[in-house]
Amino acid sequence: MISPGWIWAVVLTILVPFQGTVPALQLDINDEQSIKNAARTTAYNMMSYYHGNESGQTPGKLPDTWWEGGAMFMTLIQYWYWTGDTSYNEVTTQGMLWQKGQNDYFPANDSNYLGNDDQVFWGLAAMTAAELNYPEDDGQPSWLSLAQGVFNTQVPRWDTSSCQGGLRWQIWPYQAGYTTKNAISNGGLFQLAARLGRYTNNETYSNWAEKIWDWSATTPLLQTNAWYIADTTTTEAQCKDHGDIQWTYNYGTYISGAAYMYNLTNGADKWKKGLDGLLGSAFQKFFPQQYGSNVMSEISCEPNMMCDRNQDCFKGFLASWLTFTTTIAPYTAGEIIPKIQQSALAAAKQCSGGDSGTQCGRRWYQPQWDGETSLETDMSALSVFSSNMITHQQHGSSQGPLTSDTGGTSKSDPNAGTAPKNSPDKLPDITTGDRAGASVLTVAFVSGWVASIAWLVYGG
Numbered sequence: 001m002i003s004p005g006w007i008w009a010v011v012l013t014i015l016v017p018f019q020g021t022v023p024a025l026q027l028d029i030n031d032e033q034s035i036k037n038a039a040r041t042t043a044y045n046m047m048s049y050y051h052g053n054e055s056g057q058t059p060g061k062l063p064d065t066w067w068e069g070g071a072m073f074m075t076l077i078q079y080w081y082w083t084g085d086t087s088y089n090e091v092t093t094q095g096m097l098w099q100k101g102q103n104d105y106f107p108a109n110d111s112n113y114l115g116n117d118d119q120v121f122w123g124l125a126a127m128t129a130a131e132l133n134y135p136e137d138d139g140q141p142s143w144l145s146l147a148q149g150v151f152n153t154q155v156p157r158w159d160t161s162s163c164q165g166g167l168r169w170q171i172w173p174y175q176a177g178y179t180t181k182n183a184i185s186n187g188g189l190f191q192l193a194a195r196l197g198r199y200t201n202n203e204t205y206s207n208w209a210e211k212i213w214d215w216s217a218t219t220p221l222l223q224t225n226a227w228y229i230a231d232t233t234t235t236e237a238q239c240k241d242h243g244d245i246q247w248t249y250n251y252g253t254y255i256s257g258a259a260y261m262y263n264l265t266n267g268a269d270k271w272k273k274g275l276d277g278l279l280g281s282a283f284q285k286f287f288p289q290q291y292g293s294n295v296m297s298e299i300s301c302e303p304n305m306m307c308d309r310n311q312d313c314f315k316g317f318l319a320s321w322l323t324f325t326t327t328i329a330p331y332t333a334g335e336i337i338p339k340i341q342q343s344a345l346a347a348a349k350q351c352s353g354g355d356s357g358t359q360c361g362r363r364w365y366q367p368q369w370d371g372e373t374s375l376e377t378d379m380s381a382l383s384v385f386s387s388n389m390i391t392h393q394q395h396g397s398s399q400g401p402l403t404s405d406t407g408g409t410s411k412s413d414p415n416a417g418t419a420p421k422n423s424p425d426k427l428p429d430i431t432t433g434d435r436a437g438a439s440v441l442t443v444a445f446v447s448g449w450v451a452s453i454a455w456l457v458y459g460g
């Protein structure tokens with residue numbers, strides 16, 4: 001008989017040396033070079049999923065998703081800003097310009113199946129490029145104008161036929177989700193408008209930002225008594241009902257917008273209250289006490305490992321938006337920075353997967369790799385790694401997002417994106433083959449987001 005204790009001794013003897021050789025990502029947040037190395041490795045891993053710059057491929061397009069391209073380039077622009085690494089600027093600029101549509105990020109290939117939230121992510125990427133003085137391309141529309149183009153196409157979709165306002169989630173009546181008004185669409189335009197308002201000093205934008213915030217506060221999407229953000233509400237119920245799944249990026253987008261408005265208004269009480277209220281909720285919800293209160297978690301899908309590819313992106317947005325919040329509302333830094341630091345250290349431990357041994361899993365709170373590898377989990381980790389450069393600012397990146405008065409050089413075009421639009425009114429005659437193709441597309445573009453709603457049904 002072999003005693004169990006003896007077996008364990010053998011097992012441990014065999015396993016322990018091997019564990020030491022697993023090449024997990026190294027990260028020392030006090031060492032600028034270490035942060036850059038971790039970010040560079042993760043950016044490389046993330047970009048191994050991107051083939052849009054290869055011959056026969058479509059620049060800016062990721063397989064079966066359109067919006068994530070915008071999110072990926074936004075993350076790469078931030079990576080460039082924080083680390084100075086220009087390795088991905090060429091692919092970023094190529095993709096950002098290829099997908100620009102009629103300067104509105106509503107390109108004809110995809111526009112029949114897009115939601116307002118899909119489009120706004122590209123607008124936020126362009127806005128990020130403008131604020132960070134990301135290099136412009138000669139003869140091409142400016143980054144600022146492309147952000148303005150998204151604003152100019154979304155504002156006419158403001159829908160007063162129900163709920164006395166609000167953006168619908170999906171744009172076309174034939175799309176599932178047309179009767180939903182959701183937090184990310186409205187929060188996304190709120191944030192974009194606030195940023196445009198601060199950058200240009202044009203009150204049209206800041207008035208819209210305030211209008212969207214105020215409208216949101218009349219619905220469950222922004223509950224200013226409890227500082228609670230519902231994911232969805234519907235026109236059928238005049239926006240009295242609420243889908244309550246809690247997502248980091250919903251909070252992130254309203255937090256960030258409030259921070260820009262706080263800065264623009266030189267600290268107005270309304271925005272400070274909103275910023276403080278939402279920060280308090282986000283800290284309490286998404287940095288669970290059981291993991292030490294400083295490690296970010298996508299609480300609605302990580303425990304059962306059911307996050308879909310969209311949801312795996314969200315932590316990265318909250319990380320970068322919180323980090324930029326500390327530059328425009330500096331009083332928040334003391335609370336935010338430790339959360340960005342501890343989240344990055346935790347994420348680095350999670351980045352020990354895949355063939356390279358450095359690909360990132362999902363659950364930052366778990367010290368061993370959780371088995372997940374994806375562009376999206378790498379993207380979230382990249383965002384939180386890059387963000388840690390905030391405490392190493394001696395190379396002049398400390399001023400945060402610029403404005404036209406503080407060195408931002410991107411040119412304004414208030415009329416961007418207002419050319420006559422493609423509309424799906426004249427859809428081509430549908431053959432059986434096309435119909436199948438179209439439904440595949442619909443599923444591809446809508447299903448990820450519908451999964452957010454379906455969560456209540458299957459996730460609990």
Ligand SMILES: *[C@@H]1O[C@H](CO)[C@@H](O)[C@H](O)[C@H]1NC(C)=O
Nearest residue numbers: 047050053054055087088091
């Ligand atoms: C595509 O971009 C990657 C960087 O992500 C680069 O290494 C590669 O050489 C590029 N390919 C082409 C065909 O330009």
Ligand SMILES: *[C@@H]1O[C@H](CO)[C@@H](O)[C@H](O)[C@H]1NC(C)=O
Nearest residue numbers: 058059061098099100107109
């Ligand atoms: C639209 O699709 C075609 C065919 O796949 C492709 O060649 C083209 O580059 C696409 N345009 C955009 C803006 O994605």
Ligand SMILES: *[C@@H]1O[C@H](CO)[C@@H](O)[C@H](O)[C@H]1NC(C)=O
Nearest residue numbers: 263266267327328329330400
């Ligand atoms: C606004 O942001 C700038 C940095 O861009 C910062 O120096 C300033 O303190 C901020 N204003 C307020 C009221 O916090």
Ligand SMILES: *[C@@H]1O[C@H](CO)[C@@H](O)[C@H](O)[C@H]1NC(C)=O
Nearest residue numbers: 148152202203204205414415
């Ligand atoms: C401000 O923005 C609005 C909306 O784009 C535009 O109509 C107006 O011309 C802009 N004003 C200035 C001074 O640029």
